[in-house]
Amino acid sequence: MADAGDSSSSSSSSSMEKQFEGFLQQLEQSGNLRDRIRAVAAEIESSTRLMHSCLLLVHQSRPIPEVAARAEAQIDVLKGLYRRLAEILLELPGQYYRYHGDWRTETQTAISLIAFLHWLQTENLLEHSEVEQKLGLDSSEFGLDIEDYLIGICFMSNELPRYVVNQVTTGDYDCPRKVLAFLTDLHASFRMLNLRNDFLRKKFDGMKYDLRRVEEVYYDVKIRGLAPTGDSTGDQGTQA
Amino acid sequence: MADAGDSSSSSSSSSMEKQFEGFLQQLEQSGNLRDRIRAVAAEIESSTRLMHSCLLLVHQSRPIPEVAARAEAQIDVLKGLYRRLAEILLELPGQYYRYHGDWRTETQTAISLIAFLHWLQTENLLEHSEVEQKLGLDSSEFGLDIEDYLIGICFMSNELPRYVVNQVTTGDYDCPRKVLAFLTDLHASFRMLNLRNDFLRKKFDGMKYDLRRVEEVYYDVKIRGLAPTGDSTGDQGTQA
Amino acid sequence: MADAGDSSSSSSSSSMEKQFEGFLQQLEQSGNLRDRIRAVAAEIESSTRLMHSCLLLVHQSRPIPEVAARAEAQIDVLKGLYRRLAEILLELPGQYYRYHGDWRTETQTAISLIAFLHWLQTENLLEHSEVEQKLGLDSSEFGLDIEDYLIGICFMSNELPRYVVNQVTTGDYDCPRKVLAFLTDLHASFRMLNLRNDFLRKKFDGMKYDLRRVEEVYYDVKIRGLAPTGDSTGDQGTQA
Amino acid sequence: MADAGDSSSSSSSSSMEKQFEGFLQQLEQSGNLRDRIRAVAAEIESSTRLMHSCLLLVHQSRPIPEVAARAEAQIDVLKGLYRRLAEILLELPGQYYRYHGDWRTETQTAISLIAFLHWLQTENLLEHSEVEQKLGLDSSEFGLDIEDYLIGICFMSNELPRYVVNQVTTGDYDCPRKVLAFLTDLHASFRMLNLRNDFLRKKFDGMKYDLRRVEEVYYDVKIRGLAPTGDSTGDQGTQA
CATH class of the missing domain: 1.20.58.200 (Translin; domain 2)
Known part of the structure; x- marks a missing residue:
């Protein structure tokens, strides 16, 4: 394969290499971003797990205000986590949906718990705009x-x-x-x-x-x- | 369930209804957008199929210039289709990756064919920026x-x-x-x-x-x- | 391939052979050990099957003391089997987890039955240390x-x-x-x-x-x- | 469920809780250990990938000494990584096989590359004891x-x-x-x-x-x- 190898030193080959060096950087960058997003998503998951544990007590007929107080503490934690998520994604405008799959399951669980808590307190449906408000989300930047x-x-x-x-x-x-x-x-x-x-x-x-x-x-x-x-x-x- | 139904006329219920009317509109809108994107993606698929048919002739040792001429005609068709795709997506900035799954398979096939044709003609790798140019894609708006x-x-x-x-x-x-x-x-x-x-x-x-x-x-x-x-x-x- | 074969008589080849003779012995040894472990695991499975049959009678509202007496007889059988298992594994210190997969399913079933029986008798959870005691397991040597x-x-x-x-x-x-x-x-x-x-x-x-x-x-x-x-x-x- | 909930305050319930607190600690401990092992395994994988890239050059008939020099540098890296792995596992004697699945694939790849390199250099099979020596493994503590x-x-x-x-x-x-x-x-x-x-x-x-x-x-x-x-x-x- 000696002769085949020769062409490796051609200009086309070095141009190819140069292009892939660029890809390496960009893939590293998006990989790192994804790692950071997943780290926050794991914390969201952890927070919703705690919130779920609190809410499960309503099935043992514990008074709603007592249950709610403990669960609401987690909403504040979640608010902080979504702020971090928003900050990460604002670094790269227009890429919300590129990484959406990395936090959507955790978000759906969070919504279900917050809406259940809200129903326990008000017997009304928690509206979309109300969740955004509770979680400090701004539709124009990083919405739900x-x-x-x-x-x-x-x-x-x-x-x-x-x-x-x-x-x-x-x-x-x-x-x-x-x-x-x-x-x-x-x-x-x-x-x-x-x-x-x-x-x-x-x-x-x-x-x-x-x-x-x-x-x-x-x-x-x-x-x-x-x-x-x-x-x-x-x-x-x-x-x- | 008569008494249960009664509460439907409450203000909370009409607020719920109003919210879902908003969702209906938004889901219709994104559904229509998706239909339009899928229609273009189907045309891209159709064009790459034709291009593939042309390129298959190289396996029958037809002269490359003859094969290339017919295949290149499809690149112009594809260019027009990607312009339409870009126009649709420019209506909703930041949603490129939301609908990405609807055209990415077709695009990967298109790239493979255009790059194969390019190799036949030049024995070089078609670079990312060259494909974007051939397909009239502008990275700042709608890139590859x-x-x-x-x-x-x-x-x-x-x-x-x-x-x-x-x-x-x-x-x-x-x-x-x-x-x-x-x-x-x-x-x-x-x-x-x-x-x-x-x-x-x-x-x-x-x-x-x-x-x-x-x-x-x-x-x-x-x-x-x-x-x-x-x-x-x-x-x-x-x-x- | 005559000349290729010649090199088989080289010193490197006989060294290779010697190494594989050592492997043969070691693989036989661990294979035999595994066979012995699996034989005991099969007996554990058999004993838990009998125990399960006894316990099923509680679903027919047979008195718990009667059901328990027959089930407890199997716990003694199991105790003997785990002693044999422990003896086999104590021959090769540090290999508990190497063969763990060969008895863990049977052990999980045994735990579930003993714990169910214990609940029937006491309405309490059978604790980890209590099962070890019942089965004669010693955490420092061969634990659960x-x-x-x-x-x-x-x-x-x-x-x-x-x-x-x-x-x-x-x-x-x-x-x-x-x-x-x-x-x-x-x-x-x-x-x-x-x-x-x-x-x-x-x-x-x-x-x-x-x-x-x-x-x-x-x-x-x-x-x-x-x-x-x-x-x-x-x-x-x-x-x- | 109020009456059911009452029993939660019983002594059996708090004993249950205490036991699970112990499990929480032990599961956290083994989970952390596994994370540390996997981190080293990922580095082993990364090092073998580099070594593989070097060795691939023999298919382009690059001289063996040149290829070997670059590949051998990775053996030193691997040696350091296996020392770290051994240190982690020596913390918990007798648990080598408990976590074995977390590094064995990477190790098999490493062996294949080191043995291929050895064959290129000597035309002999790299023996088990030789790999252990090259990787600084000690059979009595953490062997191959x-x-x-x-x-x-x-x-x-x-x-x-x-x-x-x-x-x-x-x-x-x-x-x-x-x-x-x-x-x-x-x-x-x-x-x-x-x-x-x-x-x-x-x-x-x-x-x-x-x-x-x-x-x-x-x-x-x-x-x-x-x-x-x-x-x-x-x-x-x-x-x-």
Whole structure:
């Protein structure tokens, strides 16, 4: 291969080398950026894990204000982490979506927990602009992707049947009605969207099982006359 | 569920609805954008298919200028298509990477063909800046992603063993030496890059099989004294 | 190849042969050791199968003392088998983890059964040091790997929903409350651990389904006023 | 679930918590150890990549002493890395095989390169004890697993056919005979071993293809009378 090797010293070869030296630098640069992003994403994951542990206590009927206080501390931690993420990405304008995959799963989980906490406190849906505000995100610079928000809301919905079951167990018979009203509205709102065959669509398709389970629990308390409203037609009513 | 439904008319519910109306618009907008991008990507795919058909004729030892003329016509078509793609994406600054997945496979194929044609004409590697120029891409607005370029070059490498085999069949015994020199340099250049465990790394790992196959063909012509250099001592030599 | 073969008689070749004779001995030795370990592991598997058969009778509401007596007989068998395993491994110090894969699955199953039996008898979690004691394991020589213990506990958790369902069927309405209290504590304890993305993490992730199932059963007995506490207001209450 | 939650404050529950706090520490400890091991393994991988790049130049018929000098520099780097690995593992005696999977692939690659270099320099097989010496490994503390050594040797064998082909191409017609003699002995030595159905057996099974390819190249040079020994019976001989 001696003669083949000879051409290695040609100018075209050194031009090739020069080009790849440039690539090396650029790949190192984007690799380092990705490492920094992943480090922050790992901290977001860690913070959401703690927040989740706090929120799980509502299933053991711990008072919401107590649970909320501990969970909200993590929102402040998350706010700081998203500020760091935004700072990293502002270094390279227009590359938000290039690295989006490196933090989106963690963000969807964060949204689901913050929205669940918000529902516990207000019985309302946490809106997109409200999450951005809570996390200190600025849409013009580093915003919250709408699909990530919607997927997070679907994850929150998955938590509701369990909450209803545990609330009824501890004697809160009005909870199913409230959750059902909320979930019915939420499901109807999602139905307005013309979702494509993607991950969000699949997650939304799962929401109907949450809805059905809550309907069943509501049915159980109504049929037994346990629901607090006077207009019940359950067991108690028939015996009255 | 009558009482549950009642709460739908509450203000919180209408606020939810209003938010989802906004999402509907935004999802429609990004969905339409994606449809337009995919339509252009389909045309790019169609054009590269035609270009590939032209280039395949080199395996039947048709003269390169004839093959090149027909293939180059497609480069002009591609240039027009990338202009359309750039125009669509310039409507939404900073979203290049959001939709990148919708045209990157087609682009990698286009790069591989244009680079193969360029090698046939010049025996040199088509550089990243040269492809951008040929396709009328402007890095500051809508450029060619480096990884897409590099993956395209790996695909081009996959075409070379077949070309060498067919050239030797038609009596071009100097082709293996030239391709081997080029591929050896290219492989060494790629090795400079510190590739991560991703798609590009996997494609590059395949390049060594191209290199070995070309080495084997070069071996075949050398050992038979068919290589055009004077120093051969193979079959021809023994018969002299 | 005659001349090639000639060099086989060189000194380098006989040195190569000598080395491989050493390898042959060492591979035979470790192969034999592995065979002996696997033979004991097969007996452990056989003993846990018998123990499992005994324990399954609790799902048919056979009295726990009767079930326990027969299951405990197998713990003695297991103790003897682990002594044999320890003796084999003490022949080659520092190779515990070399052959660990050959008995760990069987050990995890054994842990799950012994811990389930212990829970039936005491309503407490069998601790790591207690299992070691029961099986005659000495941590300084041949101990129980912590991950194997934890995986075994996850397997035990998988058995609890079925137990609760069958107990309620036979009229033991207090069982869900007790299992739920235990499983809630266990789940919270596992959450303290910062589990990596490995097999143990995956098994633990499954524990939440056990927890939910038990919550559902507890819900069922509570809403029907079947739970033994006086504050129920379910079906029984309305009929009172 | 209030009553269920009550038991959380029981002594059994706090004992459970205490046990898991111990696990948390031990899992953190082994997790940190694994991170440190993986960091060194990544550096070993990086060093072998550089060494491989150097060694690849022999396929372009660069003189062996020049190639060797650059490759040997990496052996010193590797020696330092294995010292670090040994130091980490000596902290926890008897856990070599617990973390073995975290560095074995990198080690097998290192062995294959060092053994190939050694063959280029001496035409002999690098023995197990010689590699340990080169890498500063001490069998009594942190040695080289025999299977890793043997797998590395199989990988080295995979490199030989390509080397032979490229050497013949550049006119070194004696190379096939020498490689064939070596590979024949090596293959025969491996055949002595009673390999089980595992990874090593699979790798060894692949060695016969290397042997066949080298036999074919040797046949090619012999039949064409290109082999340097006088006893050839190829093309030249028949025409003499």
